[in-house]
Amino acid sequence: MKFSPSILVALMLALVSPLPSFGYSPREDARLIKEYKRERELNHAKIARDLVHRTNWAAFGSLSTNKLVEGYPMVNIISIDDSDAKENSTGRIRFVLTDLDFTGPDWQKDNKVTLLFSDEQTLKCKDGGQDPMEPTCARAMISGKVKKLDPSERTYKPAFDAFVKRHPAASNWIKVHNFYLCELDISNIFVLDFYGGPHIVSASDYYAVSS
Template sequence: MNTCPLILVALILAFVIPNPSFGYSPREDARLIRQIKRGEALNHAKIARDLVHRANWAALGSLSTNKLVEGYPMVNIISIDDSDANGNSTGRIRFLLTDLDFTGPDWQRDNKVTFLFSDEQTLRCKDGGKDPMEPTCARSMISGQVKKMDPTESGYQPSLDAYVHRHPAAKNWLKAHNFYLCELDILNIFVLDFYGGPHKVSATDYYAVSN
């Protein structure tokens, strides 16, 4: 039996995985091994983009200003959309906020937020027999600042239309309570999609992914 290809795969894995001590399961995955045999690496930017586009919502962390948990992280469920007018992914994470909810006052005092996206939101991990905390259950943590969109800008109305198309309930939210459309100004992207620890993806590489 010729074991050379397997040894090569093992050697390649040793170099490809940036921080082997970070992972917490044996480094075995048929898919990755097949990809590496074909000379492909996982496209972490594409994985982040796909996670964002598939998700209807994110778990959004902020620094709490609520007096009962002041100084704690708050995590809220926020409906999001990144579609263009044709429903295609843009990567631009847009969302409606109101100052009557937890997140609104938080970002305005200290504008630091993190969005969590996971393949388990759509049950892709469960359906694939993967535990939601397994590194192979892909996730992305996208941190940055909330940017209130300017209704006079040309991109505003198409973005709002796409959002409402995906979240028809937003028609009611917009009738009162001063909801405002925001976009995330991305500072940092982590992607964890396999054993070996998270990968840092730049906003430039993330936005450069084509559909």
């Protein structure tokens, strides 16, 4: 049985409204209706794309190969970029890795990684008076596999140039520490941007967002 939006709002208000003995609260009703409308209008795929484009780095999780914590989750800070030559969002998450760091050896043994992007990385939540753990402080957890890019491919140089333009220090890393350019082959996206738990976003919906 399907309910219209107006009936759903009425049901929600009935469940959360104070008992009659405490009186009716128009302010509380207005707040709940506003939050309900906001939730219905959220575009979770677009929120994920915006987070990826606005943040300069991601918390990068892998399965550790380090003998002291082998098999444990390992988290690293990895600079990322998804821009084209004009600095527009492509959604393609690119990053540089080295085998001298944690993440390089990890993905080559077990190629399963997850990247976390949060609005707090740009201090948007703090500036808005929100704690970074609140659901309304939007975050995206994007899982997939590392794909090492081939320098001989036609698309390599534009991607490399865009990355270095956003992260100028990377040009020195690559020369000195044998960094290599990679891209995330996305398998799943979770977006938490409101109360009620995470939303699943497909890679196809994520890439289909207009930049």
